[in-house]
Amino acid sequence: MNQIGYTALLLAVMLAAYGAVMPVVGARLGRRDLIQSGLHSAYALAAVVGVAAVVLWIAMMTRDYSNYYVWQYTSNDLNGFYTFSAFWAGNAGSLLLWLLLLAGFSATVVYQNRVKNRELVPYVVSVLMVVSLFFGLLLVAFEGSNPFEANPMGSPAQGNGLNPMLENPGMVIHPVATYLGYVGFAVPFAFAMAALITKRLGDFWIRSTRRWTLAGWFFLTIGNLVGAWWAYVTLGWGGFWAWDPVENASFMPWLTGTAFLHSVMIQEKKDMLKVWNIVLIIMTFTLTIFGTFLTRSGIINSVHSFGQASVGPYFIAFMALTLVFSLNLLFSRLDLLKSRNELDSLLSRESSFLMNNLLLVGMAGTVLWGVLWPILSEAITGDKQTVGPPFFDTVIRPIGLVFMFLTGICPLIAWRRATFANLSKNFMYPGGTAAVVLVALLAFGMTHVWALIAFTLSAFVLGTIFMEFARGTLVRREMTGDNIFKAFTSLVRRNKRRYGGYIVHAGVILFLIGVTGHYSFQEKAQNVQLAKGEAVTVGDYTVTYEEFSSFNTDEKSVGQAVFRLEEDGKFLGTAEPVREFYFAKDQPWTRVDRHSTLLRDVYVSLMEYEAPDGATITVDVSVNPLTSWLWIGGIVATLGGLIALWPDRREERRLAARYERQARLHEV
Amino acid sequence: MHMGNKRTKFVIGGFVILAAIASLGWYAMSQNAVYYYEVAEVMDRGAADNVRVAGTLVNGTIEKGQVGDPLKFKIHDKADEAQVLYVTYTGAVPDTFTDEPDVEVVVEGNYSGSGTFDANFLLAKCPSKYEAAAENGEQAPSDKQ
Numbered sequence: 001m002n003q004i005g006y007t008a009l010l011l012a013v014m015l016a017a018y019g020a021v022m023p024v025v026g027a028r029l030g031r032r033d034l035i036q037s038g039l040h041s042a043y044a045l046a047a048v049v050g051v052a053a054v055v056l057w058i059a060m061m062t063r064d065y066s067n068y069y070v071w072q073y074t075s076n077d078l079n080g081f082y083t084f085s086a087f088w089a090g091n092a093g094s095l096l097l098w099l100l101l102l103a104g105f106s107a108t109v110v111y112q113n114r115v116k117n118r119e120l121v122p123y124v125v126s127v128l129m130v131v132s133l134f135f136g137l138l139l140v141a142f143e144g145s146n147p148f149e150a151n152p153m154g155s156p157a158q159g160n161g162l163n164p165m166l167e168n169p170g171m172v173i174h175p176v177a178t179y180l181g182y183v184g185f186a187v188p189f190a191f192a193m194a195a196l197i198t199k200r201l202g203d204f205w206i207r208s209t210r211r212w213t214l215a216g217w218f219f220l221t222i223g224n225l226v227g228a229w230w231a232y233v234t235l236g237w238g239g240f241w242a243w244d245p246v247e248n249a250s251f252m253p254w255l256t257g258t259a260f261l262h263s264v265m266i267q268e269k270k271d272m273l274k275v276w277n278i279v280l281i282i283m284t285f286t287l288t289i290f291g292t293f294l295t296r297s298g299i300i301n302s303v304h305s306f307g308q309a310s311v312g313p314y315f316i317a318f319m320a321l322t323l324v325f326s327l328n329l330l331f332s333r334l335d336l337l338k339s340r341n342e343l344d345s346l347l348s349r350e351s352s353f354l355m356n357n358l359l360l361v362g363m364a365g366t367v368l369w370g371v372l373w374p375i376l377s378e379a380i381t382g383d384k385q386t387v388g389p390p391f392f393d394t395v396i397r398p399i400g401l402v403f404m405f406l407t408g409i410c411p412l413i414a415w416r417r418a419t420f421a422n423l424s425k426n427f428m429y430p431g432g433t434a435a436v437v438l439v440a441l442l443a444f445g446m447t448h449v450w451a452l453i454a455f456t457l458s459a460f461v462l463g464t465i466f467m468e469f470a471r472g473t474l475v476r477r478e479m480t481g482d483n484i485f486k487a488f489t490s491l492v493r494r495n496k497r498r499y500g501g502y503i504v505h506a507g508v509i510l511f512l513i514g515v516t517g518h519y520s521f522q523e524k525a526q527n528v529q530l531a532k533g534e535a536v537t538v539g540d541y542t543v544t545y546e547e548f549s550s551f552n553t554d555e556k557s558v559g560q561a562v563f564r565l566e567e568d569g570k571f572l573g574t575a576e577p578v579r580e581f582y583f584a585k586d587q588p589w590t591r592v593d594r595h596s597t598l599l600r601d602v603y604v605s606l607m608e609y610e611a612p613d614g615a616t617i618t619v620d621v622s623v624n625p626l627t628s629w630l631w632i633g634g635i636v637a638t639l640g641g642l643i644a645l646w647p648d649r650r651e652e653r654r655l656a657a658r659y660e661r662q663a664r665l666h667e668v
Numbered sequence: 669m670h671m672g673n674k675r676t677k678f679v680i681g682g683f684v685i686l687a688a689i690a691s692l693g694w695y696a697m698s699q700n701a702v703y704y705y706e707v708a709e710v711m712d713r714g715a716a717d718n719v720r721v722a723g724t725l726v727n728g729t730i731e732k733g734q735v736g737d738p739l740k741f742k743i744h745d746k747a748d749e750a751q752v753l754y755v756t757y758t759g760a761v762p763d764t765f766t767d768e769p770d771v772e773v774v775v776e777g778n779y780s781g782s783g784t785f786d787a788n789f790l791l792a793k794c795p796s797k798y799e800a801a802a803e804n805g806e807q808a809p810s811d812k813q
Contacts, residue, residue, distance in 0.1 A: 165763065237760060343678050351678070358682060362689035369693060374704055384704040386720055387697060394696035399689060527759060529736040586766045607760050608735055616735040620760060 001059050002067050005148035006140070008052035012099070013136040015045040019106075019129035023122030035122050039110050042125055045132060046107035053100045056093065056147050060086055066155040069093060069147045075161030077555070085172040086162050091296055091311075092139065092147035094175065098292065099135040101183040105212075106132065109187060117208055123194035124187075131186055134318050138311055145311055161555075164582060164589045170230030178223030178250050182288035184216025185257055189285035189326075192278050196329045201274065201336050206264045207655060211645065214497075217261050218641040220254050225511075225634040232630075236590040236605035238524060238622035240630065243392040248371050249291035252364045256284040259360035262410075266353050270415070274337040275330070276357070282326045287364070289319050294371070345417035352413050356406045359399055366395045393519075401453055404512060407505050408461035411468065430463030451520040454512065461509050465502050472499075492643065497651075500644025507637025510629050517600075517626025524622040527607070531616050539623045541602050542566045543575070548614030557581045559609045561617055565595050565602055575604040577619075600625045702776065707745035707753050715781030722746070723753060725771040725792070739790075743773050753779075757787040765792035 019041035026034030056069070060083050065071040073089040088097045106128040113121045138145050165171075188209035195205035227247065232240035241247060260280040266273045293315035343350055369376075370387045377385040412426040437459035441452055469488070477487040492499040523539045530536065535544040547562040558580050565572040578591040592605040601624040609617040703716070707723040710716065723743030731740040738758045745751040755775055765771070776789035 342674060344674065346677065346681060351681075354678075354682075355685065358685045359689075362686060366689065366693040366696075369697075373697070373701065377701070385701040386704040387701050391696045391700040394699065395689075395693050398692065527736070586768060588761075588763050588766075590763065610735050618735050 001055055001064055002148040002150055005052050005055035005059070006146065008048045008055065009096075009136065009140050009146075009148070011048045012045055012052065012103070013133065013140055015041045015048060016129045016133035016136050019045060020126050020133055024126045027119075027122040038122065039125050042103070042106040042110045042129070045129070046103040049096075049100050049103040052148075053087075053096060056096065057084070057087060060084075063159065064155075065157070065159050066151050067147075068149040068151040071151045071153070071156060071159045073160070073162050075159040076157075078159075078162055078167075081172070082162055082167050085166070085175075088175045088179075089162055089166055092145050092149075094179075094296065095135055095139050095145055096147050097175070097179055098183065099132060099139065101179055102128065102132050102135065102186060105183055105187055109190075113208075117204070119198050119200060120191060120194040120205065120208075123197045124190045127190035127193045128186060131190075134314075138314065142311055161582075161584065163585070164580065164587070165234055168230055168234055170226050170233070174223055174226040174230055176223075177219045177226060181216050181218075181220025181223050181250075181257075182253065182291065184212055184219055185253065185281070185284050185288055187212040187216070188260075189281050192281045193326060193329065196278065196326075196333050199333065199336055201333065203264075203267050203271070206267055206277065207658070210264070213257075213261055213264065214641070214645055217254075217257050218638075218645060220250065220257060221641065222634075222638060224250055224254055225631075225638075229631060229634075232627070233592065233594075236592045236607075236620070238522070238603050238605070238620065238624065240518070240627075243370070243389045245371050246291075246295050248367050248392075249294040252367050252371075253284050253287035253291055255360045255364040255367070256280055256287060259357045259364075260284055262353055263357050266350060270341050270350060272339045272341050272343070272350065273354070274339060275334065278330055278337070280357070280361075282323070282330070283361070283364070286319055286322055287368075289315065289322065293319070347413070347418040347423075349410065349413045349415045349418075352406055352410045356403065356410055359403045359406070363396055363399050363403075366399075367392065370395075397450060400512070401450075401457060404454070404457045404461060404509070407508065408457070408464045411502065411505070412464055426464065426467070429467060430460045433463040434460035448520045451516050454516040454520075458509050458513050458516075462506060465506050465509075468502055469499070494650075496646050496648050497644050500640045500642070500646075503640025503643060504637045505640075507633045507635070507640055509633070510636055511633030514626050514629030514631075514633060517629065518624050521625040522622055524620070526620045528619050528621065529616055530619060532614075536619070536621055538602075538621050540568050541572075541621075541623055542569075543602070543604060543619070543621050545617060545619070546574075548609065548617070550609075550612050550614065555582060555584060557583075557611070559606070559611070559614060561606050561609065561614060561619070563604055563619075572602070575602065577604050577606040579606045579609060596628055598626075598628050601627045706747070707743060708748050708751040710779050710785075711751055711753065711783070715779055717778045718776070719779060720774060720776040720789075721753065721779070721785065722772065722774045725765075725767070725773050726752060727767055727769060730767050741773075743775070746772075752783070753785050754783055755785045755787050757790050759788060759790065762790060762792050765790065 019038055022038030022041065023035050024038075026032070026036075026038055056067075058064075059067045059070045060074050061080070063070065063074060063076060069090060069092050073086040073093070074083055078086065086093075088094045106125060109128065110121070110125060113124075117124075140146060143149070188205070191205040191209045195201050224247075227250070228240040231242070260277065263273050263277055263280060267277050293312065296311060296315070343354070345351065370391055374384050374386045377383060408430065409427075414422040434456045438452065438456040441455055446452055469491075472491045473484060473488045476482070476491045477484060480487065480490070482490065525536050525538045528536045530545040532545055532548070535542050537543075542565075544564040544566070545561060546564050548559065549562075550557065550559040552558070558578060560576055560578045563575045563577075565575055573595050575593040575595055577593040580589045580591065581587070582589065590605050590607065592603060594601045594603040596602075603622045603624055605620045607618040607620055702718055702720050704720045704722070705713070707721060710719060710721050721743075724746055726742040726744050729740075729742040738756050739761060740754070740756050742752050742754050744753075755773075757775065757777075765773070772793040774789075774791040774793075775785060775787035777785060777787035779785050
């Protein structure tokens with residue numbers, strides 16, 4: 001089995017090399033047959049990588065412990081669901097997943113463009129194949145990166161087993177979604193490079209990749225959200241985001257990808273920001289590679305501690321090559337990228353989009369600065385310094401609030417030059433709503449300044465979104481005579497991208513309401529020792545230690561404490577956190593329990609207990625206000641993203657018409 | 669001329685925003701950066717408050733008394749095993765902190781200047797079983813197939 005898998009990977013490397021070279025050679029020589037052969041290698045690549053992946057999955061399902069990777073991450077008692085996801089539990093499998101997704105996407109690009117974009121596609125595929133080649137080489141050439149390595153222990157009867165922290169539905173989704181996002185951005189990057197190479201620098205590359213960009217953003221968003229949810233429900237420290245280097249790794253491309261997603265609209269509508277868009281997609285793509293590098297190289301300690309140092313230098317070399325190649329190409333084409341329109345007024349949609357872009361890139365830049373500071377400070381001063389969550393909080397909070405404000409402004413402010421009439425028409429009611437919310441919060445005695453600003457801005461933005469839906473629906477009802485509900489659905493259906501986008505905005509705001517509540521008003525009691533019958537009080541909540549049970553199995557010892565939760569003396573329910581200890585892996589695992597409502601979570605984790613009867617225990621208890629809104633916001637944003645992504649016939653027809661016009665233009 | 673003025677306006681606006689972000693970053697950095705040393709370095713420099721130190725766990729030195737007692741252990745310098753720091757830590761112990769060979773440990777807190785370290789933050793990174801086994805010479809990893 002190992003042989004088959006490894007051979008498939010070797011074939012994949014050869015096919016990627018062929019596909020990287022042949023389409024370009026064909027395009028340069030004007031040989032259609034060579035181009036076709038090169039493009040078809042994308043299908044072959046997808047097939048052989050698919051074979052490699054299936055072989056690995058079969059080896060995992062059949063517990064073929066002669067495969068070292070299988071031995072490392074599965075064991076006889078692992079259930080089918082997590083056996084499936086053990087595929088990407090380690091370094092080698094994660095790299096294979098990258099390659100699998102990239103090969104699949106490349107084949108899809110070739111298929112989608114089999115009759116269109118003839119000039120661009122050879123270069124697009126060549127760029128994608130170079131990326132595939134890089135990942136393919138990592139997989140076959142490095143010890144510890146090859147998922148088909150033979151087990152040095154031969155073929156043991158039992159495997160080492162999956163890390164219990166990864167036995168969670170979140171860890172099935174998070175890596176795949178994050179990688180789908182990363183790889184999704186490779187497609188617009190490849191189109192941008194192809195546009196530069198072929199000097200076809202209209203908005204064609206952007207329109208052709210609009211869906212890829214949206215999909216990449218959509219999946220990266222889900223990946224980040226699920227990662228945060230997983231951290232919250234499994235890590236047991238009461239938070240969902242720790243500015244861990246690897247969290248930052250997937251946050252940075254999300255920031256620049258968000259900027260790209262928005263600024264391409266300006267190019268589509270106004271033919272502006274052409275250079276900026278290419279810079280953004282170069283940044284985003286490089287950051288996806290950087291993100292993979294941070295996770296895989298083990299350069300910085302973090303919760304993703306399975307990194308491996310030996311592939312690090314190659315990642316750096318690949319990123320450097322990518323930057324040198326793409327920026328050099330961009331500079332050589334600068335004269336072809338002149339905008340046809342100029343920015344006019346600071347009070348306009350163009351400039352508010354530009355400002356939103358600057359803030360996003362500024363946030364990405366400061367996060368990058370923080371991540372790299374240990375390395376930079378050592379290089380500059382000779383002393384290594386590091387920054388933690390307070391640094392990121394200090395920087396991101398104010399920028400994030402301005403960004404929130406712009407989320408309300410951008411979609412509604414007039415193009416080119418906003419007039420007073422336009423501003424008052426769009427922003428009077430939302431502004432009024434925000435003022436009412438502010439007064440109400442002050443009246444309730446809220447004094448936390450950041451929270452007051454954040455909640456007021458949230459009300460403002462949600463107000464603008466509501467107005468947009470209401471106004472559109474009423475106009476539509478007037479026009480068609482339909483009832484409100486029908487008018488509303490057809491409004492959304494007729495402009496999915498726009499209204500889907502608004503729903504995403506609403507989701508983001510709900511998420512930020514959760515962030516604000518959690519960070520501003522969290523109350524904690526840490527390291528509390530309790531004997532049975534004793535209680536700890538956090539805010540209005542009393543947590544009483546009532547019972548304890550423990551048992552051992554062959555693989556682990558399990559201790560569970562039962563707590564009685566009360567709010568102002570009123571019984572709420574029980575919390576039953578667990579602490580397990582896995583003998584074979586010599587690893588403890590804390591399973592938190594929480595009592596969750598829309599207003600707050602009571603979050604209890606059992607940190608240690610006196611075996612076997614739990615006469616005394618140590619617990620961490622926190623009350624996390626509004627934390628549920630993180631996940632509600634996430635679900636709303638996901639739904640909005642789905643609406644924006646939903647296939648749209650009218651949009652397809654419009655695009656097809658443009659392709660035809662373009663094609664005719666080139667024939668003339 | 670008119671166009672030029674407009675452009676200038678936006679370039680200046682952009683710079684103002686970026687400068688604001690940069691100064692915010694600078695301020696946050698000056699407030700929050702902590703020094704990050706190896707065990708030998710921090711011992712060489714003497715007493716220091718609020719520093720981060722990386723080292724390797726000395727096996728068999730983890731002491732944990734009753735529930736609620738602080739955790740005590742020793743870490744040595746990654747390069748020089750003779751340089752040992754005696755760490756006392758109160759707080760949640762990460763699940764990755766186990767008494768295995770070559771566990772990399774990062775602690776943050778105050779160094780007394782005389783070999784003891786009072787930590788308020790603890791991070792541990794386990795080497796995989798594979799590497800540990802290989803380094804113990806139990807079974808060297810075979811060649812790639």
